[in-house]
Amino acid sequence: MGDMVVVRKEGLYCVPGQFYIDPWRPVDRAVITHAHGDHARVGHGHYLSAASGVGVLKSRLGQDIHIDGIEYGASVEHNGVRISLHPAGHVLGSAQVRMEHKGEVWVASGDYKVEPDRTCVPFEPVRCDTFITESTFGLPIYRWESEQSIFDDINGWWRKNAAEGRCSVVFAYSFGKAQRILSGLDPTIGAIICHGSAEPLNRVYREGGVDLPPTKMVTDVDKAALKTAIVIAPPSAGGTTWMKRFGDYSDAFASGWMQLRGARRRRGVDRGFVLSDHADWPGLMTAIRATEAPRVIVTHGSIPVMVRWLRQVGLDASGFNTEYGDDEADEVVAADVPEEAGNA
Missing domain, CATH: 3.40.50.10710 (Metallo-hydrolase/oxidoreductase)
Structure with missing residues (x-):
């Protein structure tokens, strides 16, 4: 069986489920991890998000979008793929997308952080066979204070x-x-x-x-x-x-x-x-280990550095090239970002 999730011109695509995750071009069905502009865009036929994220998405995309919200941990089935959403700890309503098909489990993290805060549900590790992780601050120099x-x-x-x-x-x-x-x-x-x-x-x-x-x-x-x-x-x-x-x-x-x-x-x-809503280097490593996934796909951020490190510790690691930006990268001039961080 081929990969459950691939990259298409519209975005990350769940092949058996026939839906997209945070697509950057209009599609019929989109599962949205959170409401930041690089992950949630207008024009999709149908949106699925965590229930706590519906209000934010409507506030940002319009009250008339066709959207369903499900509670964390609850599941729906689409074209034989069981979809559930789990806390990502990034912002209000942020979620990781768990996809199960024929006994195989993939998780797409969206953006996340592992330090709890008062404004959203804390990150929840989800065991899986393949974990798609962000890497916005995926360099060892990034270590947050409390x-x-x-x-x-x-x-x-x-x-x-x-x-x-x-x-x-x-x-x-x-x-x-x-x-x-x-x-x-x-x-x-x-x-x-x-x-x-x-x-x-x-x-x-x-x-x-x-x-x-x-x-x-x-x-x-x-x-x-x-x-x-x-x-x-x-x-x-x-x-x-x-x-x-x-x-x-x-x-x-x-x-x-x-x-x-x-x-x-x-x-x-x-x-x-120094306050970030993304995981620092130790947080990324902690989250990846907690999934127990033997395969990790790294996206939007310091992809080459993370892939190289994960391979050194024995994981099957590779990268996805996506069009995701970063809510924090928009706040600083490009010269402040190290070359390894790509589009972070």
């Missing part, structure tokens, strides 16, 4: 700025990263302001049962209160007229790429907080 230590740093920086009468601005991706940062902020320091691109997603997260502190739009905060506030905004807001209302502010950038030497300098911000 989430709480990063939150402590952010709150300490904000508290110091507030004491000096200076607004604090954190640039972060509007979906996932913004909500994760919000979940760790100390609201006793001052007002928390969110850019208009993040606020609708905050509502979806709250509706999904995620506890986030109260947030305000900038128009709801008086000028005096702005001096002790923290602002969460997408990188695209930098340098726009929207930023001028905050006066003399201190800014920061939150991304896994902030671990790279020179990334903060090239972004031109005061602080860089």
Whole structure:
């Protein structure tokens, strides 16, 4: 029997099931791992996602998309392939796709991280015969500090700025990263302001049962209160007229790429907080081992490095070339990314 999942021009294709996983071109049936723009696109005839991801997908792709959501661990059958979705720990509603056909099991990870956070269900290892893994930060240099230590740093920086009468601005991706940062902020320091691109997603997260502190739009905060506030905004807001209302502010950038030497300098911000919603190198290795899969296919990121390492430890490893980008790579200039990281 041939491979259960192959790469076509439309995306990753489950051959016996006749459906696609996170396709980048319009298809009839798409199983979506999560709602970031490089994995969830408009134009598909039918969408299947984790139940907790339906609200986010509708918020981003339109309320009228034809979508079904299933709970984590539940299964549906399509053309003889049993499909189930399992927590990926990446963002709200993120899932790994488990496919079983004639006794063989494949799992496509989508994007994932193994460190639990307060905004999504923790990663759940799924045993399989073949594991398709991301490799966004698939280099040994990437090793994250604990989430709480990063939150402590952010709150300490904000508290110091507030004491000096200076607004604090954190640039972060509007979906996932913004909500994760919000979940760790100390609201006793001052007002928390969110850019208009993040606020609708905050509502979806709250509706999904995620506890986030109260947030305000900038128009709801008086000028005096702005001096002790923290602002969460997408990188695209930098340098726009929207930023001028905050006066003399201190800014920061939150991304896994902030671990790279020179990334903060090239972004031109005061602080860089190393916070990623992707697994670091130890996390990737932990996740792969936990699947007990003898075969691993590496995609979007540091493919050659990971494939070489996995072969050295005795696994049957190869790569898939895909069109997936990275929600964090959009936040830094290309010069900050090592050559081995490809499109990460």
